[in-house]
Amino acid sequence: MSPVATTTGLGTGSPGDGGAGLGEGAARRRELILAQSKRSLGRRHLAGRVAVALCMVAVAISLAPLVALVAYTTSRGVHALSVDFFTKIPTPAGIAGGGISNAIVGSLIIVGLAAVMAVPVGIATALFLLERRGRIAGTIRFTADVLTGVPSIALGIFAYTVLVEPFAHFSAIAGSFALAVLMLPVIIRSSEAAMRNVPRSEWEAGLALGVRRGRVVRSIVLRGALPGLVTGNLLAVARAVGETAPLLFTTGSQLFNLNPAQPTAAVPLTIFSLGTSPFPADQQTAWGAAFVLLVFVLVLSIVARLVAGRLNRQAR
């Protein structure tokens, strides 16, 4: 990882054996050891400084491309924004003007429906994990963890085989379903963690009052964990809204559409099709759409973190 492994071992720097008045030989030895240890410490401090500098370079390297990406998208995207951009639908390929209203509305419908599908199921499953120990809960938890890493394209093809093929046409619902499957494991694990933070004594206080379990969960657990639940779910939505691969073969269309059972446009799909087009006008629109998406996702993430921050302050 770094060229610093040549430093001497940890122990060599310890000062001498502290024998005053042990004769001349001992004093000279002491001197030698002191000089040696000073050199060693100097060397090790130098190595440390080099290593820290290398780490700082690493920080710069990790931040640079991402900051450059955000800055570039912003500088290109801002120019594409106009009233038309938000109210009109795309012009034919290569012709300037037009907007992405169809995609914005479509994305909101698709992601909204996905949240409606995934949030209740996710929280219910989290409650299941919270109240049960043992093999079933362990298996479900492990499934959720592994599902978090399933490639999003696989979820898109899954939704295709289940919801597109039988109906022989694309629909917003099929895309929502793919996104819901994508969000589910994230929601389950974050909700479980949030609700586990509600002190056990509060559950027990509720139960001791003779309150029914469902009511305890609703009024004490869900309410107590609300900020954490909001954070986890918002982050899941933020992740879903930028996903392209699950929508590619499930929702696509260029039309303005409000019916979830029909093909619907989405912002990431618009970026993909316009960005890969050879016409500069199309690419310009793609940058605009990318900027809108970026802002939306970042705002969602920041709001989610602010909610989490408020939770932490309350807990303190």
Place this chain on the structure above:
Amino acid sequence: MPDDGARTASTLEEIPPAERTPIAGVKEALQRRWSRPGGRGYAGLRWGGAGLFTAVAVALVVSLLTSSSQAFAHSGLSLLWTGTWDPTHKIYGAETFIVGTLITTAVALVLAVPIGVATAAFLSELAPRWLATPLSVLIDLIAAVPSIVVGLWGLLVLTPAFAHHVEPFLKKIPVLEWFFHGPALGPSMLLAGVVLAVMILPTMVALSRTALAGVALTDREAARALGGTRWQVVRRAVIPGARTGIEGAVTLAMGRALGESIAVAMVIGNAYVIPHSLLAPGATLGSAIINNFGGVTPGLDRSEVIALVVILLALTALVNAGGQLLLRSRAREQVS
């Protein structure tokens, strides 16, 4: 919380009416509270949620397996080591895509792992708090940048930059030129790997930081007490102590890199030959799925593409399960 409305409801009927003492009456009243629709509804809700989730996970595997069964019946496992993808002659092979996936992932890991661990070490151990906190938040936020935006940037900004500056430069470096021969086109395995590295870096940093922060204070103090400098403490005590966690982070980042499709499809050039240089265009499982599924005819062709999905799914599930087990064993180590 082990209790469960449905179970208590059944015990209610077990109390014969004649034996109902006042205490039994209270018991009964309490039990009735539990068995009222609210209690049962709540149990149903939990089981319903867990059941639905499990059903979806099972359906995912089953539907992909059944839709690809035709392909596996046609090509068998030789799909894995056939290097040609030629639907018109009914020859299907995933080898090119598997090799492409492994190479791009390797490039991404070679770039992202050292940089990510060093960044995490700096943020968690070396930087002052006033610097570490905002930088960590920044990296966490940047992790939310959608892959399509990274892909767009890779396609429209990095591709020309690589074709004109980066790749010609790399070809001039004496030892590395062995990896970088052939024409500098822009779209290449290298570019795909770089784009993947950018995408997995935030994951790497965040998970490694958690692992490093989890190393016990006593370990650091012991190393410090032995006369270690600040860096030696990090190098000899903290990083080895967080090893399992970092390995878990690497595995999960690897899972992400293996499974990413859209951004790779935009920058890899989509050539269906096994690349002999990092500058050559290629294809990964993800990019091949994206490029082939759209116009595919139903039947064998589509089934073969879905077989690619199954291969990709198996690969990532394996890697992710490994990563999760590593992270869990770390959690257990810390408890004990």
